Amino acid sequence: MTGTRKRGDALTAAEKRGVxxxxxxxxxxxxxxxxxxxxxxxxxxxxxxxxxxxxxGGDPVDRNVPFRALGLTSLLGTRLxxxxxxxxxxxxxxxxLTEHYTxxxxxxxxxxxxxxxxxxxxxxxxxxxxxxxxxxxxxxxxFPGAPDIDAFWRNLRAGVCSVGEPLSDVDSFDAAFFGxxxxxxxxxxxxxxxLLETCYHALEDGxxxxxxxxxxxxxxxxxxxxxxxxQPPYFLRADATGDPLDAVAELIGxxxxxxxxxxxxxxxxxxPAVTVQSACSTSLVAVHLAVQALLTGDADxxxxxxxxxxxxxxxxxxxxxxxxxxxxxVVRAFDAAADxxxxxxxxAAVLLKPLERALADGDTVHAVILGSAVTNDGRAKAGxxxxxxxxxxxxxxxxxxxxxxxxxxxxxxxAHGTGTAVGDPIEFRALTEALTAGPGPTxxxxxxxxxxxxxxxxxxxxxxxxxxxxxxLRHGELVPTVNxxxxxxxxxxxxxxxxxxxxxxxxxxxxxxxxxxxxxxxFGGTNAHVVLEQPPAPAVAGAPGREVLVPLAAPDQASLxxxxxxxxxxxxxxxxxxxxxxxxxLHAGPPRSAERLAVSGRTSREVADALDAALAAPQRDEPxxxxxxxxxxxxxxxxxxxxxxxxxAGAVDFEALRDEPVFxxxxxxxxxxxxxxxxxxxxxxxxxxxxxxxxGVRPGSVVGHSLGELAALCTAGALPLAEAVRFALVRxxxxxxxxxxxxxxxxxxxxxxxxxxxxxGADLAAHNAPTSHTLSGPDALMDRAESWLxxxxxxxxxxxxxxxxxxxxxxxVLDRLAEHAxxxxxHPLRMPWASAADGxxxxxxxxxxxxxxxxxxxxxxxxxxxxxxxxxxGTRDFVEIAPTPVLRDFGRRVLxxxxxYLWGPSGLAALYRRGAPLDxxxxxxxxxxxxxxxxxxxxxxxxx
Numbered sequence: 038m039t040g041t042r043k044r045g046d047a048l049t050a051a052e053k054r055g056v057x058x059x060x061x062x063x064x065x066x067x068x069x070x071x072x073x074x075x076x077x078x079x080x081x082x083x084x085x086x087x088x089x090x091x092x093x094g095g096d097p098v099d100r101n102v103p104f105r106a107l108g109l110t111s112l113l114g115t116r117l118x119x120x121x122x123x124x125x126x127x128x129x130x131x132x133x134l135t136e137h138y139t140x141x142x143x144x145x146x147x148x149x150x151x152x153x154x155x156x157x158x159x160x161x162x163x164x165x166x167x168x169x170x171x172x173x174x175x176x177x178x179x180f181p182g183a184p185d186i187d188a189f190w191r192n193l194r195a196g197v198c199s200v201g202e203p204l205s206d207v208d209s210f211d212a213a214f215f216g217x218x219x220x221x222x223x224x225x226x227x228x229x230x231x232l233l234e235t236c237y238h239a240l241e242d243g244x245x246x247x248x249x250x251x252x253x254x255x256x257x258x259x260x261x262x263x264x265x266x267x268q269p270p271y272f273l274r275a276d277a278t279g280d281p282l283d284a285v286a287e288l289i290g291x292x293x294x295x296x297x298x299x300x301x302x303x304x305x306x307x308x309p310a311v312t313v314q315s316a317c318s319t320s321l322v323a324v325h326l327a328v329q330a331l332l333t334g335d336a337d338x339x340x341x342x343x344x345x346x347x348x349x350x351x352x353x354x355x356x357x358x359x360x361x362x363x364x365x366x367v368v369r370a371f372d373a374a375a376d377x378x379x380x381x382x383x384x385a386a387v388l389l390k391p392l393e394r395a396l397a398d399g400d401t402v403h404a405v406i407l408g409s410a411v412t413n414d415g416r417a418k419a420g421x422x423x424x425x426x427x428x429x430x431x432x433x434x435x436x437x438x439x440x441x442x443x444x445x446x447x448x449x450x451x452a453h454g455t456g457t458a459v460g461d462p463i464e465f466r467a468l469t470e471a472l473t474a475g476p477g478p479t480x481x482x483x484x485x486x487x488x489x490x491x492x493x494x495x496x497x498x499x500x501x502x503x504x505x506x507x508x509x510l511r512h513g514e515l516v517p518t519v520n521x522x523x524x525x526x527x528x529x530x531x532x533x534x535x536x537x538x539x540x541x542x543x544x545x546x547x548x549x550x551x552x553x554x555x556x557x558x559x560f561g562g563t564n565a566h567v568v569l570e571q572p573p574a575p576a577v578a579g580a581p582g583r584e585v586l587v588p589l590a591a592p593d594q595a596s597l598x599x600x601x602x603x604x605x606x607x608x609x610x611x612x613x614x615x616x617x618x619x620x621x622x623l624h625a626g627p628p629r630s631a632e633r634l635a636v637s638g639r640t641s642r643e644v645a646d647a648l649d650a651a652l653a654a655p656q657r658d659e660p661x662x663x664x665x666x667x668x669x670x671x672x673x674x675x676x677x678x679x680x681x682x683x684x685x686a687g688a689v690d691f692e693a694l695r696d697e698p699v700f701x702x703x704x705x706x707x708x709x710x711x712x713x714x715x716x717x718x719x720x721x722x723x724x725x726x727x728x729x730x731x732x733g734v735r736p737g738s739v740v741g742h743s744l745g746e747l748a749a750l751c752t753a754g755a756l757p758l759a760e761a762v763r764f765a766l767v768r769x770x771x772x773x774x775x776x777x778x779x780x781x782x783x784x785x786x787x788x789x790x791x792x793x794x795x796x797x798g799a800d801l802a803a804h805n806a807p808t809s810h811t812l813s814g815p816d817a818l819m820d821r822a823e824s825w826l827x828x829x830x831x832x833x834x835x836x837x838x839x840x841x842x843x844x845x846x847x848x849x850v851l852d853r854l855a856e857h858a859x860x861x862x863x864h865p866l867r868m869p870w871a872s873a874a875d876g877x878x879x880x881x882x883x884x885x886x887x888x889x890x891x892x893x894x895x896x897x898x899x900x901x902x903x904x905x906x907x908x909x910x911g912t913r914d915f916v917e918i919a920p921t922p923v924l925r926d927f928g929r930r931v932l933x934x935x936x937x938y939l940w941g942p943s944g945l946a947a948l949y950r951r952g953a954p955l956d957x958x959x960x961x962x963x964x965x966x967x968x969x970x971x972x973x974x975x976x977x978x979x980x981x
Contacts, residue, residue, distance in 0.1 A: 081144040088120040089140065100140035105420040109134075111459055121147075131462040131527055136426045138419035169439070171328050171406040172395035172572075173507055174338075175243025175388030177235045177971060179204055180501060181381045181491045185970060186242075190508050193490060193516040194541050200368055200492040204382045207231060207346055208981055211974035214592060215303045223979045224290030228260045228344035229299055230979075231384040236300045236340050238971035243388035244400060244624065245338070246972075248305065255308030255336035256297040257327045259319035261496045262345040264362070264380035300340070308336035314496075317453070318411075318559035319343050320385070321499030325409040325565055327389050337394075342386030345495040361457045368493070370454030370486035371461050371537055373523040378455040381492025385500040387507075399621075399963040402572040404507040407552070408440030414562030422560050424460055426467040432564040433471035433554060440568035442552055444472040447482050447568070448544065449515060449553040450535070451502040454486020455493055460558075462527055468556065469533040484535040485518040499557030499565060506553045510571040513544045513551065575965045584639050585620040585961050586942050587647075588949055590630035591972075597632040599973045601648050607970055608645040614967045616644050622966035624957030635949040637942030674952030676737025677914040677938070678871070678907050679729070679752055681722050682923045683743030683898070684714060684838075689721040693920060694940075699731040700724045707762055715744055715769040716762050722748035722918045723758050725940060729916060733956035734948060738869040738878075738912060740903050742924060743803075743842065744768075746873060746893055754867035755885050764890065767857045771850040772894065778841025779819040781812045784832040793831065797821040802843035803898040806930035811836070811898075813844040847895045854894060858887040869910070876902030878910060900924070904931045914938070914951065 082100055089098050092113050099107070109117065114134050121129045125147060137146040176186055182199025183189035192199060210230040212222035215237075222230065236256070240246045248254055270291055289295050293312055301310035309330055313323040320343035327339035363377030395402055412435065414428035437444060450472070453464055465484075472482060487505045488494075494501050509515060521539045524530060530537075544551055551571040558564050589604065591597035608619070616638050636647035691711065694700045703724035710716040722745065726736070741749035747761045756764075780802060783790055790810035794801045799822045802813035812822050819841075826833045841847075863884050870885065871878045874893040879885060904927075915937045917924050925937035936951065938944035949955055 081148050082140055084124055085121065085140050085144055085147075088124060089117060092117055092120070098140060103138045103419050104134060105138070105423070115458070130466070130529075131459065132426060132466045135419045135423055135459060135463055136466070138423075168391070168393050169332055169408070170392040170570075171331055171389050172392040172400065172402040173387050173404045173406065174390050174395050174400040174402060175239040175241070175245075176386070176403060176504055176507065177238035177242055178383070178385035178500070178504055179231065179235065180383045180385070180494070183491075186504065186508070187968065187970075189504070190512075193487075193505060193508070194514070196490075196517045196519050196541065198367075198490060198519050200379050200381060200489070201366065202381075204231075204346070204384070206976060206978075207382070209976035209978050210234070211976050212979075214596065214972075214974055217303070219979075221286075221290070224287055225299070226260070226291045227979075227981065228262075228346040228384070229290075229296055231346060232258060232260065232296065232342055232344040232386065233300055233303055234974060235344070235384050236342055236386045237304060239340060239342070239386040239388045240304065241971050242622075242966075242968070243338070243390070244622065244966060245388075247630070248338075253308040253335075253337045254304075254306040255327060255330045255339040256300045256306055256310045256342075257313055257323040257330070257339065258297045258300065258342045258344075258386070259313040259315070259323060259496050260293055260296055260344045260346075261314065261316070261319070262347040262380065262382065263316070264378075264493060264495055296344075306340075308339060313343075315563035315565075316559035316561055317493070317495055317498050318557040318563050318565045319496035319499070321503065321555065321557035321565035321567060322411055322559075322563060324387065324389075324406070324499070324503060324567060325411050328406055328409050331389060331391050338388060338390045340386050340388055341500075342384070343497040343500050344384040345497040346382050346384070347380070361455065361460070363456065367520050368456045368489040369520045369522065370452065370456045370489055370518055371465065371484065371525050371528060372456065372521050373525050375456040375458065375461060375525065377457055378488060378493045381494050383491065383494035383497040383501055385497055385504060387500070387503065396573065399958065401575065401966040404510045404572050405570040407442055407568045407570050408436045408438070409565070409567040410435030410439060411563065411565045413564070418562065421562075424463045424467075424558055425562060425564075426463055426470065428562055429464060429467035429556065429558060429564045429566075430470040432566040433468060433556065434474075436554070436566040436568045437471070442568055442570075444474050444534070445481065446547075446549060446552050447472060447534075447554050448547065448551050449483040449485070449506065449509065449538070451506045451553065451555040452484060452486050453498070453502075453556050453558045454488055454518070456486075456488065461525065464556070464558070465525075465528045465533070465535075468554075469529070469535070472534045472554075482534045482536070483515055483538040485516075485538040489518055489520045499555065502557065503555050503567065503569075506555050506569055509544065510551055510553060510569055513546070513571070515540075515542050515544050517541055583617065584637055584942055585617045586635050586637050586945050586949070586955075587616065587620045587644050588623055588633065588635045588955075588957065590633045592630055592632070594632050596972075596975060597634055598652065599975065601634060601652055603970060603973045605645045605648040605652070608641045608648075611967075612641045612645070614641050615964075616641055617961055618965050618967035619644060619969065620957070620961040621964055622969050624961070633950045633952065635946035637946060674948065675911060675914055677734065677916045677948075677953075678738045678740055678912045679726055679736040679749065679918055680915050680924045680928070680937075681726075681739070681741040681745030681748040681752075681918050683741075683745050684718050688714065689717055690920060691717075691721060694725070694728070697728055700728045703727050703758070707758075710762060710766065713766060713769060715765040718744055719747050719751070719761050719765045720758070723751045723761070725918050725920075726752045729918070729940065731956070732945070732959045733954050734916060734945075736868060736916070738871065738907055738910070740871040740873065740900075740907060742805075742873060742900050743893065743898050745918075747890070748918065749870060750885065753870050755864055755870070757862060757864075760861045764857055764861060768854065768890075768894065771853055772840055772842065772847065775840065775846045775850060776815065777839050778813065778815045778844065778846050780836040780838050780841060781819060781822060781826070781833050782836055783810050783812060783826060784808055785810065789829070789831060793822055793825050793829075797825050800841075800844040801897050802841075803900065804902070805898070805900045805927040807901065809927055809930060811843075813841045813846075815841060815844075815846060843893075843895065843897055845895075851891050851895055855888060855891045858890040861887065863887065869907075871903040871907050873898045873900050873903045875899065876906055878903075878906040900927060901931050904928055904935075908932050908935070914948075916944075916948075 118129045137143040181202040297310040297312045315322045323341040327341040330336045369375040410432050412428050412432040414425035418425040487501045524537045553569045555567045638644035707720045739749040739753045750756045751758050751761045798818045799812040799814040803811035865882050876899040
């Protein structure tokens with residue numbers, strides 16, 4: 038911002054002496070030194086002093102007091118320049134009166150005896166060997182005419198001017214989403230509320246709306262909108278109650294000191310939380326501080342943001358011509374018709390992360406911050422509110438040095454660009470000085486400003502320019518600086534590296550990556566500059582057509598339904614977005630998410646259809662086999678038991694999971710034995726169990742049915758897989774040597790099954806559920822059993838097996854099986870195991886007896902008692918380690934309140950709804966994240 042002192046508002050004599058002395062010293066001499074007296078003798082000082090005196094009423098002027106302190110306004114400054122150009126018959130740039138701002142300093146400049154170039158800056162923080170690049174991985178904003186980033190980009194590309202448009206619903210807020218009471222929300226400054234929502238959306242965009250406990254996320258943010266004069270503090274809007282506690286609560290709700298800490302508190306962020314205030318450069322200074330926090334290790338990620346919301350109306354009537362506001366109401370940066378700036382409201386935030394980590398974690402990188410710097414003008418300028426060529430140029434140079442970037446590599450520069458008569462020429466001169474060093478032609482760097490599009494957003498101004506530039510780098514496109522007529526002829530375009538960007542156009546590619554600079558200046562002289570680079574090429578997405586799981590989460594069902602409806606509608610309009618990109622963007626939900634939903638699909642259209650089904654479906658705890666999950670459900674997941682089936686369920690299909698690397702890595706070492714059914718069954722189930730574990734679903738206990746107990750013991754850590762496979766080969770060979778037999782599944786209570794066994798001589802082979810049992814024995818006995826069952830009208834069916842497992846036919850091989858079992862390399866259990874041989878639950882740390890593998894070949898499978906033992910220990914969720922359901926039907930009959938899950942999108946979605954901590958990176962793989970709309974807040978009004 039650039040301000041002026043009204044005529045007559047002169048400093049006191051003491052102030053004049055102090056400022057005058059500083060000004061003279063800043064330009065190379067003492068306030069009353071001999072060099073100044075020698076300058077006076079050449080007549081230049083007298084001629085300048087005379088011209089100035091004539092404008093100020095004829096009084097003598099102190100030649101070492103700044104022009105503004107003498108009462109020279111912007112309008113009078115223009116008149117002085119015209120008089121001096123006539124007097125000396127040479128151009129006098131507008132910046133000359135602000136850079137050389139006393140009579141003595143200006144005379145020395147015009148004579149060529151003063152220093153016209155700033156001193157070379159001290160080198161600050163040259164790039165180190167370590168990677169100091171920082172990635173922008175999340176963005177969110179609300180600007181005039183643009184409720185989100187997508188709308189902002191559309192407006193920029195189309196050259197839309199939204200100056201003067203208010204932000205919609207600035208008095209509305211979703212207090213419940215952030216765990217705030219209505220009273221607390223009412224006490225909180227609207228700017229603070231808007232920033233809280235925007236920071237959450239930035240975290241969402243960066244893929245971490247609910248950060249892990251160990252991730253330190255910092256917050257650097259500021260607020261304020263002062264272009265139209267001071268705003269009374271928000272906490273003073275309410276009638277005082279006299280209660281000191283109420284007074285403190287009101288103060289906390291409205292004071293800027295609590296802006297960043299409020300965001301950190303409500304979003305659960307544990308990095309530094311610092312409020313930043315440097316007037317119009319606030320938000321870009323916040324970016325610089327956030328970058329420094331990442332580089333010094335104070336934070337793992339950092340939010341930088343600002344909110345500028347005016348709570349009082351702009352004053353009526355035309356602006357004072359001596360102030361920076363535009364009488365026409367149009368902002369024209371670096372333009373011949375520029376007449377000032379126009380204020381606007383805005384709120385924005387970016388999420389930053391060290392580039393190395395962002396790439397390693399597969400984050401979407403919108404742009405890269407190569408370097409940043411902050412300086413202050415000090416006292417060597419025309420006045421407190423005046424800008425400075427030296428200070429601004431130093432900030433740009435320092436940022437370039439830290440970035441390790443040569444000036445000629447900067448293809449675009451987003452300037453502060455307020456459209457003011459004093460500010461633009463000074464900024465143009467400063468940026469020209471900073472970017473003319475080194476090789477490169479003139480007119481190589483595009484120059485622009487976002488302020489003609491949205492207005493001067495005060496503390497949020499730098500953030501608007503930063504996000505605009507990030508979007509241009511990401512899309513490889515230059516967007517116009519709107520409202521331009523003719524480039525300002527007062528600016529030395531031909532001697533500068535700049536051309537004014539006035540049309541939308543592709544950003545030409547060069548030998549290196551595209552780079553840009555962003556500048557922001559503040560009342561009082563704090564300058565910030567950031568150097569950006571285009572993002573690296575995005576990670577390769579997963580194979581097209583692969584089915585992915587898309588999760589959603591919210592604090593309550595109403596919020597979840599709004600989110601599902603919003604996503605469905607967005608996908609209908611963006612069906613070309615890969616489903617995997619959508620899934621990766623949504624892998625984490627908000628804090629305090631009690632409600633979850635997950636749907637699957639190969640394309641965005643399929644995901645939208647699945648969301649439609651979910652919105653129309655009744656609530657259900659678990660999916661039916663083969664269906665897409667379509668129900669909402671509360672998170673109530675407990676440690677699941679892995680259930681391993683026996684060999685009676687048929688052959689296994691390795692081909693169906695061959696594209697899963699974890700599964701394949703387990704299977705491949707045993708390729709030579711996969712033609713042996715029992716060994717193949719064990720290998721398949723252990724590999725599938727490892728696949729479940731790789732996506733975050735880890736068993737709290739295990740249970741196996743017959744042969745499945747071998748896979749269960751491997752998963753529980755009691756046996757290495759190679760040992761289990763060795764035993765399975767022996768088991769298969771020995772059991773097949775016992776002669777032919779049959780097994781019958783019967784649907785009847787256990788006493789009927791026992792009666793049938795006693796009457797026919799068959800053995801009870803399995804007690805699977807209250808009315809699900811199996812009989813086993815040689816063919817002759819099984820013929821009797823079938824006749825008995827037919828006579829008693831007991832439903833039964835033959836199982837596809839020719840060996841009578843769990844019958845007396847096994848007895849001849851038991852001793853040899855025992856020898857092999859005792860020879861295995863046994864280890865303590867890493868988790869409880871419910872043995873189906875005796876229905877008992879062995880705790881972790883127990884080494885199973887080798888004879889357990891012998892008993893389970895001869896005696897009945899007590900699957901029903903084993904399940905009841907697990908339920909008594911608190912297990913309700915069961916993962917069946919199989920591609921199709923077999924044990925689930927038994928389990929539902931034994932434990933009606935149990936939930937069963939199978940591998941695949943349906944089972945994974947149901948587990949997610951129940952609260953299982955799935956590893957979404959493992960499930961959906963690396964790749965870009967879709968730029969989805971932020972969470973749809975359920976806002977209600979809190980009038981000011």
